[in-house]
Amino acid sequence: MDTRVPATPVLVPAPGLLRAALDAAGEAVLLCTAEDHTIVLVNAAAKALLPGLEPGVTAARSPLAELARAIAEGTSTFTDEYLGRQVLGHRRSLGDDHYGWYLQDITEEIARAQEFQAERDRTLFLAEASRRLSASLHQRRCLRTTVELAAAHLADAAVVVLPARRRQSEWMRLIAGESVEEGMLRENVLGEVPGFEEALGGFPPIPSRWLDASQVPAWLLPEGFGPVGALLVTPLPGNAEPAGALILARRGPDAVFSAEDEMLARIFAARAGAAISAAALYRDQVDTTAILQADLLPPELPQPEGVELIGSYQAAKDALRIGGDFYDVFGPVDDSPETVVALGDVCGKGPEAAVLTGKVRQTLRALRLVNADPAAMLTVLNRALLGSGRQHRFVTLVVAAISRAEHGRVRICLATGGHPAPLLLRADGTVEPVEVSGTLIGVVPHISVGPAMVELAPGELCLMYSDGLTEARGGPSGTEQYGESRLRDALASCAGMPGTAAVERVRQLVSDWVHGGVRDDIAMLAVRAPSRTKLSLMDTGVAPVSPFAIDARRGDRRGRSR
Amino acid sequence: MTASTTTPPRSLDDPDVGERYLRLVGDGDEYGAVEIVTALLDNGADPARVMLDLIARTQSRVGELWAANEWSIAREHAATAISERALAAVSARSAVRPTRGRITVACVDGEWHALPVRILGEMLRLDGWRVDFLGANVPGPHLVTHLHQTGPDAVALSCMLATRLPRAHAAITACRSVGVPVIAGGPGFGPEGRWAHRLGADAWAPDAEGAIRRLAREWPPPIEDPYRTGFLGDDEYTYLMRHRGELVQTAMTRLTAAYPPTGSYSRRQHDSTLEDLGHVVDFLAAALYVADEQVFTDFVAWTAAVLEAREVPPVALQIGLTLMRDQLRDYPAAIAIIDAGVATLRR
Numbered sequence: 001m002d003t004r005v006p007a008t009p010v011l012v013p014a015p016g017l018l019r020a021a022l023d024a025a026g027e028a029v030l031l032c033t034a035e036d037h038t039i040v041l042v043n044a045a046a047k048a049l050l051p052g053l054e055p056g057v058t059a060a061r062s063p064l065a066e067l068a069r070a071i072a073e074g075t076s077t078f079t080d081e082y083l084g085r086q087v088l089g090h091r092r093s094l095g096d097d098h099y100g101w102y103l104q105d106i107t108e109e110i111a112r113a114q115e116f117q118a119e120r121d122r123t124l125f126l127a128e129a130s131r132r133l134s135a136s137l138h139q140r141r142c143l144r145t146t147v148e149l150a151a152a153h154l155a156d157a158a159v160v161v162l163p164a165r166r167r168q169s170e171w172m173r174l175i176a177g178e179s180v181e182e183g184m185l186r187e188n189v190l191g192e193v194p195g196f197e198e199a200l201g202g203f204p205p206i207p208s209r210w211l212d213a214s215q216v217p218a219w220l221l222p223e224g225f226g227p228v229g230a231l232l233v234t235p236l237p238g239n240a241e242p243a244g245a246l247i248l249a250r251r252g253p254d255a256v257f258s259a260e261d262e263m264l265a266r267i268f269a270a271r272a273g274a275a276i277s278a279a280a281l282y283r284d285q286v287d288t289t290a291i292l293q294a295d296l297l298p299p300e301l302p303q304p305e306g307v308e309l310i311g312s313y314q315a316a317k318d319a320l321r322i323g324g325d326f327y328d329v330f331g332p333v334d335d336s337p338e339t340v341v342a343l344g345d346v347c348g349k350g351p352e353a354a355v356l357t358g359k360v361r362q363t364l365r366a367l368r369l370v371n372a373d374p375a376a377m378l379t380v381l382n383r384a385l386l387g388s389g390r391q392h393r394f395v396t397l398v399v400a401a402i403s404r405a406e407h408g409r410v411r412i413c414l415a416t417g418g419h420p421a422p423l424l425l426r427a428d429g430t431v432e433p434v435e436v437s438g439t440l441i442g443v444v445p446h447i448s449v450g451p452a453m454v455e456l457a458p459g460e461l462c463l464m465y466s467d468g469l470t471e472a473r474g475g476p477s478g479t480e481q482y483g484e485s486r487l488r489d490a491l492a493s494c495a496g497m498p499g500t501a502a503v504e505r506v507r508q509l510v511s512d513w514v515h516g517g518v519r520d521d522i523a524m525l526a527v528r529a530p531s532r533t534k535l536s537l538m539d540t541g542v543a544p545v546s547p548f549a550i551d552a553r554r555g556d557r558r559g560r561s562r
Numbered sequence: 563m564t565a566s567t568t569t570p571p572r573s574l575d576d577p578d579v580g581e582r583y584l585r586l587v588g589d590g591d592e593y594g595a596v597e598i599v600t601a602l603l604d605n606g607a608d609p610a611r612v613m614l615d616l617i618a619r620t621q622s623r624v625g626e627l628w629a630a631n632e633w634s635i636a637r638e639h640a641a642t643a644i645s646e647r648a649l650a651a652v653s654a655r656s657a658v659r660p661t662r663g664r665i666t667v668a669c670v671d672g673e674w675h676a677l678p679v680r681i682l683g684e685m686l687r688l689d690g691w692r693v694d695f696l697g698a699n700v701p702g703p704h705l706v707t708h709l710h711q712t713g714p715d716a717v718a719l720s721c722m723l724a725t726r727l728p729r730a731h732a733a734i735t736a737c738r739s740v741g742v743p744v745i746a747g748g749p750g751f752g753p754e755g756r757w758a759h760r761l762g763a764d765a766w767a768p769d770a771e772g773a774i775r776r777l778a779r780e781w782p783p784p785i786e787d788p789y790r791t792g793f794l795g796d797d798e799y800t801y802l803m804r805h806r807g808e809l810v811q812t813a814m815t816r817l818t819a820a821y822p823p824t825g826s827y828s829r830r831q832h833d834s835t836l837e838d839l840g841h842v843v844d845f846l847a848a849a850l851y852v853a854d855e856q857v858f859t860d861f862v863a864w865t866a867a868v869l870e871a872r873e874v875p876p877v878a879l880q881i882g883l884t885l886m887r888d889q890l891r892d893y894p895a896a897i898a899i900i901d902a903g904v905a906t907l908r909r
Contacts, residue, residue, distance in 0.1 A: 138713030
């Protein structure tokens with residue numbers, strides 16, 4: 001302390017004034033002797049905070065246990081609770097003989113901080129819930145996420161029960177710290193859970209305090225869970241009716257669900273219910289689409305004796321895997337041993353194109369049963385389509401009747417209607433188009449069809465394809481069409497390969513050309529005469545002509561070598 | 563000599579079984595190859611060992627034979643097709659009741675090497691997983707639709723070529739954002755799966771057995787934030803992707819000026835050269851994307867080896883690199899990566 005005489009005289013406040021000033025302060029002050037901690041002064045705020053504390057006693061005897069401890073341990077801060085108030089104390093030295101405890105009532109501050117933290121936790125929880133629940137459209141995943149979130153943040157056990165379908169209810173359960181269980185329940189036992197029927201009946205949730213936790217049926221939770229202290233049953237809101245109910249349980253005799261807990265559970269349940277019911281809608285839609293798709297997707301190809309049939313269908317990225325391209329195969333009938341295949345392209349995309357595809361395939365199937373030849377099939381199909389009233393829809397098509405010839409050869413009778421001519425890959429590696437011609441189907445009443453007959457020697461292949469293949473845009477500029485000339489080169493590079501490898505390779509080369517972004521359907525169907533002898537694959541390919549270009553590298557299979 | 567005239571092997575330890583099998587797939591002899599596999603299984607061989615020690619090992623030999631210019635591309639494709647049949651034969655012989663979760667196995671968009679992934683799928687099936695095998699070249703939207711419809715516990719994603727890394731990143735992010743964790747595999751993800759972790763995959767496995775071990779413990783891992791790794795491409799990557807076509811065309815034009823014979827190339831040779839130049843850009847872009855020049859130097863070293871086997875002097879590749887470098891003067895990271903590639907070539 002500065003003991004020098006000040007340069008100018010100062011008015012020294014009277015002790016009474018000092019006392020009044022201390023009493024007017026908001027902070028509680030205890031002045032103590034440094035020697036034995038005897039309290040020499042208690043200001044008004046300190047009297048209010050610690051009623052009954054008078055000067056003269058030692059501060060170690062104050063009702064604040066933490067203050068006594070701070071004195072004993074020589075620390076200069078403490079916090080304590082007294083008469084429901086939270087007290088924070090700081091010790092400040094006041095000269096050699098005295099010091100002061102400055103005490104603050106921080107009850108409100110702590111309450112605010114706790115409230116803030118709780119609010120923050122709730123917000124974080126709901127944000128996480130929203131993120132995770134909105135992630136999946138798969139119902140089981142949504143149920144799983146719901147019980148995981150609920151068991152982590154809301155209760156010791158979480159059970160989701162779905163409304164009964166065919167008198168059975170699906171449930172999923174998670175006890176905190178254990179793993180998810182699931183199963184089915186009979187509808188008639190569900191009423192044993194207090195509040196459950198009301199929740200599924202669309203009533204507002206019943207407050208937890210009205211639900212008798214002791215009435216929880218034994219089947220709801222595993223034996224080891226222990227007695228349920230508090231139960232909360234919350235409906236999971238759905239589209240027209242609840243998507244299910246969320247049952248939360250806390251263990252122990254003192255467990256409760258506070259009003260805030262119930263509110264939080266309701267908000268959470270709203271989000272979970274939306275996710276679960278969206279997943280249910282999606283599932284129904286997928287089921288329906290799958291039924292419709294089943295007839296529209298390309299069929300499994302049979303493997304007739306002495307003929308290899310290979311199909312490939314790649315739907316445009318944005319379609320539901322059904323589009324305007326199709327192929328189909330019709331087996332031998334009583335008076336005709338031939339296998340007939342068809343590959344076509346209906347104008348347009350999406351469901352409308354798919355419906356027309358279905359009609360075309362059905363018509364062809366019927367025509368096959370009456371043993372029509374490919375040209376006749378096209379002619380009758382044309383009349384059938386024109387008669388159906390849909391004027392502005394047309395189709396391009398190639399139909400091929402396949403039969404075995406002598407010496408392992410395969411004979412194909414082909415007819416096309418406005419479709420790219422199929423390509424033949426000969427044994428010597430040359431590629432040539434089949435000489436066919438024919439008018440678009442479904443536009444004019446009378447079409448001309450110029451069919452052709454070709455024969456494949458063992459190892460030779462005939463490729464039918466849709467124009468999505470040659471019109472695929474890509475290349476270095478990104479806008480150039482793949483074109484028939486590249487397709488012929490690609491096919492030529494497949495000489496000697498098994499049919500599946502050849503089709504796969506063409507598909508791969510086109511995909512590389514467009515850098516994967518195929519925007520149109522691509523259908524391919526190859527007919528191959530199986531090679532009877534070993535493949536002549538022993539050569540190592542032609543040495544590259546240019547120093548930079550390497551034709552052999554076009555397959556780009558480099559990853560495998562490492 | 564064909565397999566049908568010799569005695570089938572009794573066990574995988576037979577000294578020449580690998581050689582015989584390789585010869586059969588190389589000759590396109592499907593029946594012979596399937597016969598070997600069937601005989602091994604009949605004699606009690608473990609299906610997993612047949613897949614890994616015979617089919618997979620042979621397939622990597624096939625790749626080496628092609629790279630060394632000993633086998634033609636047609637022969638390599640034929641061998642792959644035969645191996646797929648042999649694999650189907652193994653699969654048909656071993657029925658396993660699913661006891662674990664459900665897993666989706668797929669190749670990244672643009673990735674065509676399906677055989678290793680098919681083997682992984684079969685191995686997982688033997689391990690008790692319910693496997694949905696989506697095959698090669700799975701576009702991202704198809705993959706996500708499948709995940710919504712089946713709700714699997716994991717996606718196993720394969721990437722054989724580093725050029726697919728940006729698309730692999732999109733696929734990994736898409737899977738994780740619908741709540742399905744991803745295990746990555748394949749050499750495209752780099753040594754020790756370095757780039758798989760960078761792209762946010764939840765796990766990486768060096769091979770099928772590693773994947774099975776990894777999936778057997780602590781799966782699924784919690785998915786914290788699907789966007790943990792943001793878009794990795796910087797402005798240089800973006801520039802390269804936007805101007806890929808121009809870069810390749812300009813390089814081609816300059817190549818013709820510097821090396822007149824290219825002017826008289828057939829369309830096929832012209833296309834091949836454009837494609838090779840495109841690869842330079844693609845690997846460069848991938849290296850920029852994951853910020854690791856090794857993507858590029860590996861590509862250069864590998865290509866140089868392939869060229870050498872075909873008696874093409876490495877200077878051809880160097881010309882290609884220089885043509886790209888000249889166009890990227892304002893892009894220091896790209897230049898540094900190309901220089902690292904040129905240095906690899908000199909070594």
